[in-house]
Amino acid sequence: MPDGAYNYAYLDEQTKRMIRRAILKAVAVPGYQVPFGGREMPLPYGWGTGGIQVTAAIIGRDDTLKVIDQGADDTTNAVSIRRFFARVADVATTTRTEEATVIQTRHRVPETPLKEGQILVFQVPIPEPLRMLEPRETETRTLHALSEYGVMQVSLYESIARHGRIAKTYNYPVLVNGRYMMSPSPIPKFDNPKLDRNPALQLYGAGREKRIYAVPPYTPVKSLDFDDHPFEIERWTECCALCGSRESFLDEMIVDDEGKRLYVCSDTDYCQERQGAQAQGKEAP
Amino acid sequence: MTDIAPGLADPAHDSQRLFRAILEAFSHPGRIVTLPEAPTGVVPLSHAATAFVLTLVDRDTPLWLEPAFDVPAVRDFVRFHTGARIAMREADALFAVVTPGRTPLLDGFAIGTDPYPDRSATLVIEVPTLTSGETRTIRGPGIKTRAEISIAGVPASFWAEWAANHALFPCGVDVVFTSGASLLALPRSIVVEA
Numbered sequence: 001m002p003d004g005a006y007n008y009a010y011l012d013e014q015t016k017r018m019i020r021r022a023i024l025k026a027v028a029v030p031g032y033q034v035p036f037g038g039r040e041m042p043l044p045y046g047w048g049t050g051g052i053q054v055t056a057a058i059i060g061r062d063d064t065l066k067v068i069d070q071g072a073d074d075t076t077n078a079v080s081i082r083r084f085f086a087r088v089a090d091v092a093t094t095t096r097t098e099e100a101t102v103i104q105t106r107h108r109v110p111e112t113p114l115k116e117g118q119i120l121v122f123q124v125p126i127p128e129p130l131r132m133l134e135p136r137e138t139e140t141r142t143l144h145a146l147s148e149y150g151v152m153q154v155s156l157y158e159s160i161a162r163h164g165r166i167a168k169t170y171n172y173p174v175l176v177n178g179r180y181m182m183s184p185s186p187i188p189k190f191d192n193p194k195l196d197r198n199p200a201l202q203l204y205g206a207g208r209e210k211r212i213y214a215v216p217p218y219t220p221v222k223s224l225d226f227d228d229h230p231f232e233i234e235r236w237t238e239c240c241a242l243c244g245s246r247e248s249f250l251d252e253m254i255v256d257d258e259g260k261r262l263y264v265c266s267d268t269d270y271c272q273e274r275q276g277a278q279a280q281g282k283e284a285p
Numbered sequence: 286m287t288d289i290a291p292g293l294a295d296p297a298h299d300s301q302r303l304f305r306a307i308l309e310a311f312s313h314p315g316r317i318v319t320l321p322e323a324p325t326g327v328v329p330l331s332h333a334a335t336a337f338v339l340t341l342v343d344r345d346t347p348l349w350l351e352p353a354f355d356v357p358a359v360r361d362f363v364r365f366h367t368g369a370r371i372a373m374r375e376a377d378a379l380f381a382v383v384t385p386g387r388t389p390l391l392d393g394f395a396i397g398t399d400p401y402p403d404r405s406a407t408l409v410i411e412v413p414t415l416t417s418g419e420t421r422t423i424r425g426p427g428i429k430t431r432a433e434i435s436i437a438g439v440p441a442s443f444w445a446e447w448a449a450n451h452a453l454f455p456c457g458v459d460v461v462f463t464s465g466a467s468l469l470a471l472p473r474s475i476v477v478e479a
Contacts, residue, residue, distance in 0.1 A: 007297060013297060018345065020340070023308065024407070025403040025405075025459075027427070028474060029403065029473070034403045058301075062302075117309075177426050179454070180455075215426075216426040217429075218428060219426040
């Protein structure tokens with residue numbers, strides 16, 4: 001049962017309309033950060049207030065919601081957000097990527113390929129990809145207006161000069177549809193290729209910074225690189241200790257006092273699906 | 286004031302359903318989306334245009350009505366259900382309802398600025414049908430390769446205007462074509478090829 005003390009999906013209708021208008025603008029100008037009137041939410045900044053406001057503005061009783069935090073459905077942030085929407089929006093929840101119509105995520109893109117009609121909502125801490133290079137909002141706004149992104153290329157070049165490779169491993173900057181530079185939120189760069197021409201709609205919400213941006217389905221998303229230092233994703237020599245996957249993003253775990261290490265899939269649903277299929281003697285998906 | 290047409294019966298859920306249909310249209314430009322249980326609304330607005338206005342327009346977003354729609358029934362309907370101000374000039378509006386007969390069609394509306402391209406207008410263009418016009422090919426974000434649209438009642442000059450509008454990207458206006466209970470979106474990011 002929804003909580004009768006609140007409007008449906010927690011936010012009032014006026015706020016939802018304002019966020020919905022921002023979402024449409026974000027879809028019309030892919031990668032551009034649309035300012036919106038972010039509201040105070042019943043959890044602190046940094047816990048997904050931006051993503052929650054986007055989800056609250058789009059979710060309905062017909063939806064099935066999945067929430068992940070670092071790929072896992074059963075971590076504190078994911079559990080509390082899922083319960084929040086089950087309570088205020090009377091919505092069905094799932095852990096299965098395939099069944100979900102709306103997936104709110106912190107720091108991962110599911111391994112299971114997304115389909116048309118699904119909406120992926122990212123929680124974004126710092127929406128401005130140039131912020132660490134240029135602290136002034138007036139300046140970064142001008143740089144976006146002029147599509148002047150040399151400062152980021154210099155930063156990547158300096159990384160190569162210092163480390164012999166582009167050392168950035170997460171929050172790796174991308175160019176959306178050849179126009180706007182965008183922060184993909186702190187997903188590992190392993191997930192960057194999944195953003196490119198994805199059939200699902202990607203919405204990004206930053207609560208503290210009060211910005212919403214979007215990547216429509218099938219939109220080209222290019223990770224920045226150089227001709228002689230092309231973009232590369234992480235690779236592991238190990239496979240997942242639970243499901244044996246060599247394709248998924250692996251978390252490293254220390255399992256005893258001797259420093260013994262184990263690698264497991266970060267995406268719990270993907271890993272469980274594979275284990276389930278293996279238990280039934282089927283070919284793993 | 287006694288005969289204002291009804292708005293959304295169940296505002297929270299109806300507007301959510303309608304918004305998701307509108308979001309689908311914006312995410313997949315050129316796709317004809319039929320609105321679920323669109324409100325009947327008020328003559329001469331189509332059901333889709335009525336639904337669009339009730340879902341997105343409110344006291345923060347001045348609405349401009351082309352003279353064909355600027356009749357007391359519509360004004361009262363909009364004011365009563367949304368609280369929106371009826372804009373006197375095109376440039377003041379964030380939303381507008383127009384007919385394709387207006388030439389130039391996109392002229393005078395806010396297109397945003399390079400630092401703030403979101404400060405722009407969204408136009409609802411009421412057309413006879415979305416299927417029986419001249420076929421044109423479109424491409425851009427939201428479209429896998431290419432899509433075809435066949436919007437009726439739009440003058441040839443509009444497509445030159447659209448090319449100029451797209452050339453302003455990231456500035457420009459976004460357009461929604463409405464007919465009956467269906468709509469089709471053309472965000473500024475979309476290229477109309479031929």
